[in-house]
Amino acid sequence: xxxxxxxxxxxxxxxxxxxxxxxxxxxxxxxxxxxxxxxxxxxxxxxxxxxxxxxxxxxxxxxxxxxxxxxxxxxxxxxxxxxxxxxxxxxxxxxxxxxxxxxxxxxxxxxxxxxxxxxxxxxxxxxxxxxxxxxxxxxxxxxxxxxxxxxxxxxxxxxxxxxxxxxxxxxxxxxxxxxxxxxxxxxxxxxxxxxxxxxxxxxxxxxxxxxxxxxxxxxxxxxxxxxxxxxxxxxxxxxxxxxxxxxxxx
Numbered sequence: 001x002x003x004x005x006x007x008x009x010x011x012x013x014x015x016x017x018x019x020x021x022x023x024x025x026x027x028x029x030x031x032x033x034x035x036x037x038x039x040x041x042x043x044x045x046x047x048x049x050x051x052x053x054x055x056x057x058x059x060x061x062x063x064x065x066x067x068x069x070x071x072x073x074x075x076x077x078x079x080x081x082x083x084x085x086x087x088x089x090x091x092x093x094x095x096x097x098x099x100x101x102x103x104x105x106x107x108x109x110x111x112x113x114x115x116x117x118x119x120x121x122x123x124x125x126x127x128x129x130x131x132x133x134x135x136x137x138x139x140x141x142x143x144x145x146x147x148x149x150x151x152x153x154x155x156x157x158x159x160x161x162x163x164x165x166x167x168x169x170x171x172x173x174x175x176x177x178x179x180x181x182x183x184x185x186x187x188x189x190x191x192x193x194x195x196x197x198x199x200x201x202x203x204x205x206x207x208x209x210x211x212x213x214x215x216x217x218x219x220x221x222x223x224x225x226x227x228x229x230x231x232x233x234x235x236x237x238x239x240x241x242x243x244x245x246x247x248x249x250x
Contacts, residue, residue, distance in 0.1 A: 002243070002244040002245040003025060003030055003107070003241055003242065003243060003244070004241070004242040004243075004244055005023065005025070005032075005239070005240070005241055005242075006208075006213070006214065006215050006217075006218045006238075006239075006240045007021055007023070007218075007238065007239040007240070008215075008218055008219060008222055008236075008237070008238055009021055009235070009236070009237040009238075010222060010226070010235070010236050010237075011235055012195060012226055012229065012233030012234050012235050012236050013226075013229070013231055013232055013233040013234075014233075014234065014235055016042065016045055017045070017235045018036065018037035018038070018039075018044040018045045018048055018235055019034070019035065019036050019037070019048060019193050019195070019235040019236070019237035020033075020034075020035045020037065020045075020048035020049045020051070020052045020100075020237075021033060021034045021035070021052065021191075021237050021239050022052035022053070022055065022056055023239065024056055024059050026060075026063075028063065028108060028109075029059075029063045029106065029107060029108040030105075030106070030107040030108075030241070031055065031056070031059050031063070031104070031105070031106050031107075032104070032105040032106075032107075032189070032191055032239055032241055033051075033052050033055050033056075033102065033103070033104050033105075033191070034102070034103045034120050034191040034192060034193055034237050034238075034239055035047075035048035035049075035051050035052055035100045035101060035102045035103075035120065035167075035193075036048060036100060036101040036118065036119075036120050036193040036194065036195070036235070036237070037049075037098065037099070037100045038098070038099040038100065038101070038163075038166060039094060039097050039098035039099055040094070040097070042094065043092075043094030043095070043097055043098030044098055044099065044100065046088070046089065046092070046094065046095075046098060047085065047098040047099060047100040047167070047168075048100040050084065050085040050088040050089065051081055051082070051085050051100050051102060051167055053084065053088065054080065054081030054082065054083070054084030054085055054088075055077070055078070055081045055104065057080075057081070057084055058077055058080050058081065058084075062074070062076070062077040062080075063106075063108070066106070066108075066111075066113070067110065070111060070113055070177075070179050071177045071178075071179060074106065074113060074115060074177050075173075075175070075177060078104075078115065078173050078175050078177075079172070079173060082167060082169060082173050085167075085169050086169040089169060095169055096168075096169070096170055098168070098169075099166040099167060099168045100118075100166065100167045100168075101116075101117055101118025101119055101120040101163070101166055101167070101193070101194075102115070102116060102117050102118065102120060102167055102175065103115075103116045103120035103121055103122045103134065103191040103192070103193075104116065104122075104175075104191075105122055105189050105191055105241065107182075107183055107189075107241070108182075109182065110182060111179050111180065111181070111182060112124075112179075112180040112181065112182055112183050112189070113177065113178070113179050113180070114134060114177075114178055114180060114189075115175045115176065115177040115178075116134040116137075116175060116176055117137060117165050117166060117167050117173065117174060117175040117176065118136070118137050118138070118163050118165055118166045118167075119136040119137065119138045119141075119160075119163060119194045120191070120192065120193050120194065121133050121134050121136070121190075121191070121192055121194075121197055122134045122189060122190070122191050123189065123190040123191075123192075123205065124180070124187065124188075124189055125187070125188050125189075125190070125205070125206060125208070125209045126184075126186060126187050126188070126209055127186060127206070127209045127210055127211070128206075129206070130202055130205065130206065131187075134176070135176075136154070136163075136194075137163055137164045137165035137166075137174075137176070138154075138159075138160065138161075138162060138163050138164060139157075139159040139162040139164065140153070140154040140157035140159055140160050140162075141154060142164070143157070151202075155197070155198040155199070156198075160194070160198070161194075183241075183243045184243060185243055185244070185245060186209075186211065186242070186243065186244075187209075187242070187243050188208055188209040188240060188241065188242040188243075189240070189241045189242075190205065190208055190238065190239070190240050190241075191238070191239045191240075191241075192237060192238045192239070193234070193235060193236065193237040193238075194234065195225070195229075195233065195234030195235050195236040195237065196221075196222065196225050196236045196237065196238050198225070198229075198234070199224070199225040199226075199228040199229055200221055200224065200225050204221060204224070205221075207221065208221070208238075208240045209242070211242075213240075213242075218238060218240060221238070222236050222238060
């Protein structure tokens with residue numbers, strides 16, 4: 001599986017970076033994660049990092065079990081990652097109030113599996129168009145789905161930060177998991193936190209699907225996103241995965 005990966009995470013105008021990202025690529029699969037932590041006293045920073053660590057810890061185990069029940073197995077994988085979060089928090093008083101969003105992509109020769117919780121997103125695109133994106137678990141997304149606001153209104157809505165789901169050690173995870181056809185040649189998946197997509201237009205996002213896009217191309221979009229935030233930039237995290245070769249189902 002020939003995949004081209006570009007990634008960047010910046011603090012923006014915040015005191016700390018509560019975003020986290022991680023990936024693992026083997027001959028048989030690729031796993032990519034972006035998480036956006038929520039919670040004071042560094043709780044959100046820990047939640048996002050601990051969740052990523054948990055997903056990576058069980059990658060080799062669960063990647064071998066996905067074929068027959070991908071949604072069920074991946075749900076169990078996420079549950080074990082949350083349990084690992086709990087262990088890593090130990091007796092930290094910030095643990096119970098620490099939450100994180102997540103955007104997860106799993107790729108192998110048989111499927112593309114996307115999972116998300118909260119308003120961190122997964123996009124699938126080719127050089128011509130955005131094929132789909134995950135739907136946020138948020139109040140503005142619900143208003144958009146009801147036809148009350150436009151796609152552009154989501155990012156600037158006053159309740160943009162009002163999430164309806166998140167990952168937390170006190171409750172069973174409510175990540176949304178969907179299986180899609182395998183990645184195709186010249187397709188690109190983008191995983192990002194809301195600090196990125198809130199200030200980047202869809203036509204600009206398509207630049208990441210251009211075969212000539214590289215680290216500098218990604219960095220320019222991140223700088224643009226921070227500039228448009230006008231001194232109030234959130235943490236910004238983006239991970240782009242492009243397929244360079246055709247993949248045949250195994």
